[in-house]
Amino acid sequence: DTGVSQNPRHKITKRGQNVTFRCDPISEHNRLYWYRQTLGQGPEFLTYFQNEAQLEKSRLLSDRFSAERPKGSFSTLEIQRTEQGDSAMYLCASSLQGVNQPQHFGDGTRLSIL
Amino acid sequence: GNSVTQMEGPVTLSEEAFLTINCTYTATGYPSLFWYVQYPGEGLQLLLKATKADDKGSNKGFEATYRKETTSFHLEKGSVQVSDSAVYFCALSSGGYNKLIFGAGTRLAVHP
Numbered sequence: 454d455t456g457v458s459q460n461p462r463h464k465i466t467k468r469g470q471n472v473t474f475r476c477d478p479i480s481e482h483n484r485l486y487w488y489r490q491t492l493g494q495g496p497e498f499l500t501y502f503q504n505e506a507q508l509e510k511s512r513l514l515s516d517r518f519s520a521e522r523p524k525g526s527f528s529t530l531e532i533q534r535t536e537q538g539d540s541a542m543y544l545c546a547s548s549l550q551g552v553n554q555p556q557h558f559g560d561g562t563r564l565s566i567l
Numbered sequence: 568g569n570s571v572t573q574m575e576g577p578v579t580l581s582e583e584a585f586l587t588i589n590c591t592y593t594a595t596g597y598p599s600l601f602w603y604v605q606y607p608g609e610g611l612q613l614l615l616k617a618t619k620a621d622d623k624g625s626n627k628g629f630e631a632t633y634r635k636e637t638t639s640f641h642l643e644k645g646s647v648q649v650s651d652s653a654v655y656f657c658a659l660s661s662g663g664y665n666k667l668i669f670g671a672g673t674r675l676a677v678h679p
Binding site for chain 2: 457484486488493494495496497498501503508509544546548552553554555556557558559560561
């Protein structure tokens, strides 16, 4: 399967701990997006990479959040000092360059803060 | 700012019934419009898209027409199946980075 892969699928952690998620996009896709989805809501945009450059960040992405995409391949999303409100599904998507290219989503990482 | 509004669910239908899920949008410029579907326990999958006014997207018996005059992109299917039970998300993208703005989603439950 050559789709978008996210790890781990589930993460349970105590409040105040740091967590890191990984996303492996479809290999030829140079665009990578992170979204957050809370229960009963649609996904909300967090950040966007074109190759290794982070070109846009949402105001939702507080200082505790950081994302990287070294070498323009996989990406990581780290949350420091987790809070209850960080509990959500974190989705990664990738696409080809160009207007109207569809985004392909991974199955997401579900984060639960105890 | 840009936004998407979907009809609230859940929508409960019997098999072979006609489906409409309403979606309206607010956007500057000329967005592209999408319907994504999320089956239980799975990730989002692109169902169909339309990139300009009057375009009709279609896939797996589902259709939606980009109506600029009413800023709508309603999803329709003539005869639903139990396997269509899922959450459906309407979305738009605009701007150079094509980030997606989603509606809240509409849960569809189809009973035999």
